[in-house]
Amino acid sequence: MANVPENLHYSKDHEWIRVEGDTGTIGITDHAQNSLGDVVYVELPKVGESFAAHEAFGSVESVKAVSELFVPVSGEVLEVNESLQDEPEKVNADPYGGAWMIRLRVGAKGELDSLLSAAEYEDYLSTETE
Amino acid sequence: MTASPSHLKQTPLNAAHRRMGGRMVDFGGWDMPVQYPLGTVEEHLRTRTRTGLFDVSHMGEIDVRGADAIPFINRLCSNDVTKLVDGQAHYSALTTPAGTVVDDLLVYRFGPEHLMLVVNASTTEKDWDWINEHLTGEAVELKNVSADYCQIALQGPDALGILQQLTATPLAEIKYYHFRNGEVDGVPSIISRTGYTGEDGFEVYAAADQAERLWNRILDAGQYDTPEGVVPCGLAARNTLRLESAMALYGHEIDETTTLFEANLGWICKLNKGDFTGREALARQKAEGVKRRLVGFEVTERGIARDEQDVLIDGARVGRVTSGSPAPYLKKNIGLAYVPAEYAHEGQQFEIDVRGRLVGARVVATPFYKRERGATKP
Numbered sequence: 001m002a003n004v005p006e007n008l009h010y011s012k013d014h015e016w017i018r019v020e021g022d023t024g025t026i027g028i029t030d031h032a033q034n035s036l037g038d039v040v041y042v043e044l045p046k047v048g049e050s051f052a053a054h055e056a057f058g059s060v061e062s063v064k065a066v067s068e069l070f071v072p073v074s075g076e077v078l079e080v081n082e083s084l085q086d087e088p089e090k091v092n093a094d095p096y097g098g099a100w101m102i103r104l105r106v107g108a109k110g111e112l113d114s115l116l117s118a119a120e121y122e123d124y125l126s127t128e129t130e
Numbered sequence: 131m132t133a134s135p136s137h138l139k140q141t142p143l144n145a146a147h148r149r150m151g152g153r154m155v156d157f158g159g160w161d162m163p164v165q166y167p168l169g170t171v172e173e174h175l176r177t178r179t180r181t182g183l184f185d186v187s188h189m190g191e192i193d194v195r196g197a198d199a200i201p202f203i204n205r206l207c208s209n210d211v212t213k214l215v216d217g218q219a220h221y222s223a224l225t226t227p228a229g230t231v232v233d234d235l236l237v238y239r240f241g242p243e244h245l246m247l248v249v250n251a252s253t254t255e256k257d258w259d260w261i262n263e264h265l266t267g268e269a270v271e272l273k274n275v276s277a278d279y280c281q282i283a284l285q286g287p288d289a290l291g292i293l294q295q296l297t298a299t300p301l302a303e304i305k306y307y308h309f310r311n312g313e314v315d316g317v318p319s320i321i322s323r324t325g326y327t328g329e330d331g332f333e334v335y336a337a338a339d340q341a342e343r344l345w346n347r348i349l350d351a352g353q354y355d356t357p358e359g360v361v362p363c364g365l366a367a368r369n370t371l372r373l374e375s376a377m378a379l380y381g382h383e384i385d386e387t388t389t390l391f392e393a394n395l396g397w398i399c400k401l402n403k404g405d406f407t408g409r410e411a412l413a414r415q416k417a418e419g420v421k422r423r424l425v426g427f428e429v430t431e432r433g434i435a436r437d438e439q440d441v442l443i444d445g446a447r448v449g450r451v452t453s454g455s456p457a458p459y460l461k462k463n464i465g466l467a468y469v470p471a472e473y474a475h476e477g478q479q480f481e482i483d484v485r486g487r488l489v490g491a492r493v494v495a496t497p498f499y500k501r502e503r504g505a506t507k508p
Binding site for chain 2: 062
């Protein structure tokens with residue numbers, strides 16, 4: 001079973017966001033990395049770019065496939081995890097830790113309410129894979 | 131474990147794939163493993179350094195018997211079947227009158243009146259119809275035996291040593307692109323020294339109902355589940371292995387819109403062997419030169435080229451990528467592309483439209499990967 005930590009918000013696009021103050025840290029879920037297979041390439045935006053909720057902010061590629069990345073909530077990019085350029089395999093090894101992708105200044109905290117809790121995301125996964 | 135979608139065809143190893151954690155996908159109407167739990171990169175690397183095991187039972191087999199078997203197939207295919215001896219196989223193509231490709235295939239010669247054609251899974255029905263439609267009273271008996279056979283490929287430096295544990299047939303005596311009738315673990319088999327990975331190895335054809343037994347015995351003999359043992363490989367690794375070796379994949383590099391010379395397959399196009407379908411068009415193209423040609427390229431900037439992306443030179447869209455992927459062993463991003471003939475030379479730079487971003491690439495020699503001869507272990 002996929003690992004789904006308690007303290008995060010989840011999107012149906014299989015991204016997670018951890019909110020501390022006004023800052024949201026975003027990555028892809030364990031389920032997402034597992035479905036993709038070996039991640040060999042990650043493309044991320046530049047600091048200062050802004051995105052609307054659910055807009056594509058980059059892509060992650062395995063040997064076989066390309067997957068777009070979507071921000072769960074709107075905001076401006078404060079920081080990008082540059083280490084993924086040289087170590088994309090971290091996305092498979094540590095999707096909730098070392099393989100965070102971007103930090104956003106969260107535009108509207110109310111948008112978090114439309115995301116899934118850990119329990120809701122687990123339910124969503126079980127319906128999606130059946 | 132989810133059940134196989136009922137509209138998909140299955141190989142006799144379907145249950146084995148599911149039991150071993152294969153991730154199943156719809157591959158041209160077949161329910162096939164795209165990868166196993168170790169993942170595509172490890173499957174690819176292990177095939178290069180040790181050995182990989184592949185289920186290729188979805189491939190089609192057509193039996194051709196009769197006094198006219200050789201002249202008939204020679205009339206439909208571009209390579210020269212009369213050059214084959216008993217126990218030998220070659221790569222060839224079923225060609226259209228325009229010199230384009232109905233399918234690429236292997237032709238096996240069992241005897242002067244007995245051939246077997248091994249064709250692509252997704253084109254088996256089309257090939258079967260094509261071949262039957264082109265019969266004009268020759269003394270030939272055709273039989274589609276695809277469902278009777280399983281086909282298992284064991285590929286990599288350890289392949290010979292592993293398979294030899296299961297057969298009395300002296301495998302080292304089988305030359306590349308030759309085969310023997312023998313037994314593997316007591317199961318009557320065609321043991322063929324062929325493959326689609328760029329490694330030494332064997333393809334074993336046997337009765338479909340023996341597939342699981344052979345699969346499991348080969349895994350045991352290859353010490354599956356040890357760090358240096360044989361690994362089962364999915365279609366994703368099969369694709370990256372063939373791409374590193376710059377082998378064509380039907381529907382990508384070749385189809386009914388591409389000619390053999392455009393695809394650099396002039397070496398299977400024997401214009402002097404006598405008439406065959408497409409010979410005239412191909413002879414004309416050889417004399418006049420091709421307008422476009424398949425080239426290998428390496429991506430020179432950050433980014434991965436993918437199938438169907440456009441190739442640009444000086445801002446103009448001049449070609450397309452037929453296969454693009456990361457190359458796990460070479461650790462580069464590579465691909466094959468059609469470009470106008472004037473650009474089809476090593477060192478030529480171009481750009482690829484990677485989802486709206488232009489990424490630099492350079493034409494390089496193919497194959498990208500070539501194994502060291504003599505690397506086979508006894």
